[in-house]
Amino acid sequence: MKIAKHLLVAAGVLAVAVAGIEFGTAQGGVESPRVESVVDGVPGYAVEDFNYPQADKILEERGIVLKRGDGHIILADCGSQEGLLVVWSRSRESVCFRVTGDSGFLTMEMPAVYAVRGNSYETDVTMTVGEEEKHFEITKNAWTNVGEAADPEDGDHMLVEITTNK
Template identity: 50%
Template sequence: MRTRSFISFALAASAVTGIFLAAAPLAGAEPGAPVAAADELPPVAVEDFAYPGADDIFAERGIRLKSGDGHILLADCAPGTGQVEVWARGMGTFCFETTGNSGFLSLELPRVYAVVGNDYSLQVDMEAEGEASSFDVARNSWTPVGETADPEARDHTLLEIHSTK
């Protein structure tokens, strides 16, 4: 019986303490000042996977980088570094660093005709005149893609690069 009375007393004391604490102003707040509601808190950051600096890169180099997972990144070409090389007619060579176990990059690069692979398994998805096509890129060697692999030699736009270790 004594234990039950103690528990009842403890519960009642907790309830009273909770009421006083709920009514008490926050430290540093003026009495009667409104307290910030939950909807006044700053918004939660949401990752949209947009490629950083994409507009500047497009203006400077003509390649539109859209989004990705951060494991395939445009890089300055450096021979002997294991980069993926993408060759685009009239635009030159674009190099990409690959990291992690897998990667994904969405982009737009017109007139692509060859890709030099690295140690990763690569697949490039392209489009020509509204028709989609995919090419597997040989590891550490040249692979004809786009117009060089198309019997009609149409211009192809590179849309996605996928990598797997």
């Protein structure tokens, strides 16, 4: 809709410019000043790519690979507030996420995850072990064994996605 509006404005500016040039040259050969299209001065459109903001900095400082999300599952300091999702891994200290909105998703790479504490949202996690993908439903407001704790024979599981719904 905005593009059509910009095109209509540009067409109107062009028509005025052409009429002015014709009128100016008919009135004694005086050229009209150069008229630029309004569209030329419009900034580009922002396109959401869903990449996690400052992911490189988070990887450098905390060793956590956060890839993409919709902005409704956000890395948080554990203990900073009630109602956080808490992820336990054998490869690092616990990692916490704040959930906002009615639903959310976040993709990541977090190895050796074995437990997740749910919050008031319906939460599912997707994990990989080798080439196999496994899904775990997280119990609301309680700890749920996932990965190696749920399937000890399979070994380390990598957490690759969290999804939530209210």
